[in-house]
Amino acid sequence: MKRRRFLEAVGHAAVGMSALPGLSLLSCARSEPSAGMKNWTWVHGGRDGNPDDWHRRFAQVRQAGIRGVLVSGGDVEVLADVAHAEGLEFHRWLWVLNRSGDRWVKQHHPEWYTVSRNGESSLEKPPYVGYYQWVCPTRQPVREYLKGIVEEIAGHPAVDGVHLDYIRHADVILPVGLWPKYDLVQDREYPEFDFCYCDVCRETFRRQTGEDPMALLDPPGDLAWREFRWDSVTGLVRVLADAVHAHGKRITAAVFPTPTLARKLVRQAWEQWPLDAFFPMLYHGFYNEDLAWVGRATGEGVAALPPAIPLYSGLYLPSLPPEELARAVSIARLAGAAGVSLFEMGGLTEQHLARFREVSAGQ
């Protein structure tokens, strides 16, 4: 009850500020510069630091050409105030379907967790790593629960937008560069990594098609079953987008590199999602690719999205010494990105900042 009252209170306040959320979104988009890049950085907000430290860090990235921060963890009030004081947009970055850290769901709804083609729950037997515990986006109570979480964030007056992460299924196939790390060869979809065969998914698919996915002869080869899982994630995204837009706020997501790879590896059909911007994680090292691939992947994403929807190329700093970071920024821009987003702020050295400042000033 307490939370509901809070939601109602901030909900009214937010709606009062912009009676027509659609129009306010439009004006936000129009206020963006039509030329030049808008750059972002992901930020782990839970790390140590007093407000003075945050002021110093945010001022550094602002001076280097960053215009928005995507922040997980930490104190929203403190971090948003500091970000705004330094001239940065403040978006809240959150894990959505990976609920490994959600003690409430684990305790009260263990049945919400996805089930593999082997019939094993990702709660009981997470694939790859211990934190790969995911809830099922097909389930209506899961959608309602996650909607409540994003509504609470979107309703906070200091939050400019909600940034979705882990808005997907567990990787049925890992990025190829990670196979040696896990001692795997994933040349096809193996059952222990293939989700979700929970009771609700099986029953919903059976009602739609007359078939039990568990009984399909070739589940990975069944287009209707693949589409069902894409649509299941997309259906959740629509619910979350409506909830955030009702507060007059923006909603964005970190997604897999291209629509093709995202569908194949993690069951994201992200080019169909009604979001305000996309941040594909173009972490070339994970795919054994070079910087030219950042441009090709950026181009594929831009071509798949409506022209008015910006794409910000996500760049992975541990793979990018300062000079290569500068090249990656230029490549992304040439391929049609509206800017880049850096993962993550703690990995930015003085040299990175200096080169980033030069290259972003020149765009």
Ligand SMILES: [Zn+2]
């Ligand atoms: Zn399911």
